Amino acid sequence: xxxxxxxxxxxxxxxxxxxxxxxxxxxxxxxxxxxxxxxxxxxxxxxxxxxxxxxxxxxxxxxxxxxxxxxxxxxxxxxxxxxxxxxxxxxxxxxxxxxxxxxxxxxxxxx
Amino acid sequence: xxxxxxxxxxxxxxxxxxxxxxxxxxxxxxxxxxxxxxxxxxxxxxxxxxxxxxxxxxxxxxxxxxxxxxxxxxxxxxxxxxxxxxxxxxxxxxxxxxxxxxxxxxxxxxxxxxx
Numbered sequence: 073x074x075x076x077x078x079x080x081x082x083x084x085x086x087x088x089x090x091x092x093x094x095x096x097x098x099x100x101x102x103x104x105x106x107x108x109x110x111x112x113x114x115x116x117x118x119x120x121x122x123x124x125x126x127x128x129x130x131x132x133x134x135x136x137x138x139x140x141x142x143x144x145x146x147x148x149x150x151x152x153x154x155x156x157x158x159x160x161x162x163x164x165x166x167x168x169x170x171x172x173x174x175x176x177x178x179x180x181x182x183x
Numbered sequence: 184x185x186x187x188x189x190x191x192x193x194x195x196x197x198x199x200x201x202x203x204x205x206x207x208x209x210x211x212x213x214x215x216x217x218x219x220x221x222x223x224x225x226x227x228x229x230x231x232x233x234x235x236x237x238x239x240x241x242x243x244x245x246x247x248x249x250x251x252x253x254x255x256x257x258x259x260x261x262x263x264x265x266x267x268x269x270x271x272x273x274x275x276x277x278x279x280x281x282x283x284x285x286x287x288x289x290x291x292x293x294x295x296x297x298x
Contacts, residue, residue: 104284115187115274115289116226123284162225169281170216170239173225 074099074167076146078174085153085181093148093177095163104166105146107137110176111159122146133157153181185210187277187290188257195296196265204260204293208277215258216287217250220272232258233281265297 075098085091097103104123108116120131127139137148148161158181164171188207196202208215213234218226231239232252243250247265252258262269272294276287 106286108289113294115189115291116276118286118288121284121286166284168239169214169231170228170242171218171226171276171287172228173218175225 074103074165074172076105076163076165076172076174078161078163078177080177081175082178082180085179087155087181087183088152091150091153091157091179091181093161093163093179095146095148095174097144097146097163097165099165103139103146105137105139106164106166106171107131107135107146107148108162108164108173109159110162116162119148153179155181155183157181187275187288189273189275189290189293191293192291193294193296195298197298198266199264202262202265202269202295204262204273204275204295206258206260206275206277206290208258208275209279209288212277212279212288214278214281215252216276216278217258217260218274218276220274220292222271226274229260262295265295267297270295270297 077096106121107119110116120129122129122139130136160176162176163174215232217229220226228242230243230250247263249261272292274292276289278285278287
């Protein structure tokens with residue numbers, strides 16, 4: 073069965089510093105991986121996806137993610153964090169048309 | 184182009200009552216997915232529907248829960264005889280195509296509180 077794991081419940085970063093939110097996956101077959109962000113009392117917003125091709129995927133709001141097959145990871149990154157990036161981030165893998173989500177990582181960016 | 188619409192945004196029910204949650208997918212999208220998010224947890228898949236068909240209901244509780252997506256009108260998630268454990272945020276998502284590589288677009292959710 074497909075699954076993803078987000079090993080960190082919370083990540084704290086100072087504004088202007090680079091940020092990384094970690095995700096590892098376990099799949100049979102080709103992985104279709106996604107990152108979503110959730111702001112308080114809101115739905116999920118799509119950030120980016122990996123289907124095939126380049127291991128570095130660029131997405132919305134300056135975010136990017138690095139697909140690493142040997143480490144089965146798909147970490148979300150941003151070169152310079154903003155306070156407005158503070159939110160709940162979910163990694164997900166597609167499993168026969170449905171999404172399987174990780175537990176989420178809360179990102180807190182401090183001024 | 185309006186996004187995925189859900190209503191109501193907040194719903195309060197007493198134990199034993201029925202809850203009806205509605206979802207209108209994005210224009211041009213014929214694939215609808217329902218997910219449930221318990222407090223401080225990730226989203227869990229419940230059901231996947233196309234127009235007039237339930238494709239995958241592997242995440243739906245066996246009793247009290249049902250879903251439909253009629254030819255006309257929104258998709259409906261129905262919970263009969265609600266219990267306190269049904270309190271959660273229910274999210275609907277839609278996609279244009281069914282392929283594994285197509286992202287799903289999420290609505291704002293309905294937050295159900297069972298008293």
